[in-house]
Amino acid sequence: DESLILQQHGAPPVNLATAPMVMEEFHHVPDWQHDAGGPVxxxxxxxxxxxxxxxxxxxxxxxxxxxxxxxxxxxxx
Incomplete structure (x- = not known):
């Protein structure tokens, strides 16, 4: 979601902002895709x-x- 919380059925939520490798990969997402709020x-x-x-x-x-x-x-x- 917009707060970078990953929620999967039956699993505890994960705050992606605390995952350095995930955040590093997000830096590779083009601005147009990131701003659109769609799938990564x-x-x-x-x-x-x-x-x-x-x-x-x-x-x-x-x-x-x-x-x-x-x-x-x-x-x-």
Whole structure:
């Protein structure tokens, strides 16, 4: 949200402002995207938010190339 609080169902809220690596990545978000208040992760081909199944498929293929174990998911912290 606008206060940088990440809330996921069934998990405690996380204040992203206290996560240095997240804040560093936010500095790479273009001003137009940041000011619009829309999604941060968008499909590079369409500039729209990813469809969840497609994002998971691409994420897993990259994770496999990086030797990330199969039991690690993109939702794991």
């Amino acid at each position: 992760i968008v499909c590079e081909h369409s500039s729209y938010p990813w469809h969840a199944p497609e994002f998971r498929r691409i994420w897993r293929s990259i994770a496999d190339l990086c030797n990330v174990p199969k039991d690690v998911r993109n939702t794991d912290v």
